[in-house]
Amino acid sequence: MMEKSSSEFDRRFLDVEENLKVIRSNIAAAALKSGRQPQDITMLAATKTVPVEVINHGIALGIDHIGENKVQELCEKYESYDLAQCELQFIGHLQTNKVKNIIGKVSMIQSVDSVRLANEISRLSLSKGVTTDILIEVNIGNEPNKSGVLPTELYDLIEQTALLPSLRIRGLMAIPPAEAKMAETQGYFSKMSQYFIDIKGKKIDNVTMDYLSMGMSSDYSQAILSGANMVRIGSALFGPRIYN
Numbered sequence: 001m002m003e004k005s006s007s008e009f010d011r012r013f014l015d016v017e018e019n020l021k022v023i024r025s026n027i028a029a030a031a032l033k034s035g036r037q038p039q040d041i042t043m044l045a046a047t048k049t050v051p052v053e054v055i056n057h058g059i060a061l062g063i064d065h066i067g068e069n070k071v072q073e074l075c076e077k078y079e080s081y082d083l084a085q086c087e088l089q090f091i092g093h094l095q096t097n098k099v100k101n102i103i104g105k106v107s108m109i110q111s112v113d114s115v116r117l118a119n120e121i122s123r124l125s126l127s128k129g130v131t132t133d134i135l136i137e138v139n140i141g142n143e144p145n146k147s148g149v150l151p152t153e154l155y156d157l158i159e160q161t162a163l164l165p166s167l168r169i170r171g172l173m174a175i176p177p178a179e180a181k182m183a184e185t186q187g188y189f190s191k192m193s194q195y196f197i198d199i200k201g202k203k204i205d206n207v208t209m210d211y212l213s214m215g216m217s218s219d220y221s222q223a224i225l226s227g228a229n230m231v232r233i234g235s236a237l238f239g240p241r242i243y244n
């Protein structure tokens, strides 16, 4: 049994290197096609369920942003990540009572969707003497029971959150409806891009629209062509997720 699992690891190491090459070249092509440079696009590796050995191998290959989406998993892996050259971010749904477990550990929280959550991030960051960067997550498909602020409430949330100490709004994040067709997804990406540009133009204190985080394994090129400058990639990089 040991032997089998260690050779599975070997294969995964090789795959990550090859997958990373393909993804980087696709990102570069989409960047150039949309009038930007490859280095203008940040690729964040979505590392949920991925063993730390595999993540650290990816970091050794140059991955410089990783993101976890569960607080408990992040905390369990935290001491083992090789973070000297890599930023750790939080990208999943965050409960207010768990904020305390990640403040000071992550460089950015991509999934802020309420004033209540922003308040708690601000309060705990202030008490720890750190500033936490956040993205506002938008429920761009207006899906019931999905994380993210509704588009109609986006501007209010930004105005209120911008007033809080010890956090900075650095941009927007979205996950379009999973079952959407290509053309629909395109519409969602375009809307996000429009909000991003609009908010940037308002020049609100404490709000810099540096990151538009959208696009995952199946649609990152399309997202970049629509204006994304951060993509979050899991399965295309690490292979299908294995849930135990």
Ligand SMILES: *Cc1c(COP(=O)(O)O)cnc(C)c1O
Residues within 6 Å of the ligand: 046, 048, 069, 091, 092, 175, 216, 217, 218, 232, 233, 234, 235, 236
């Ligand atoms: C898992 C995850 C991703 C990556 O998904 P893939 O389709 O595997 O690329 C991106 N963003 C978030 C928030 C995730 O949880």
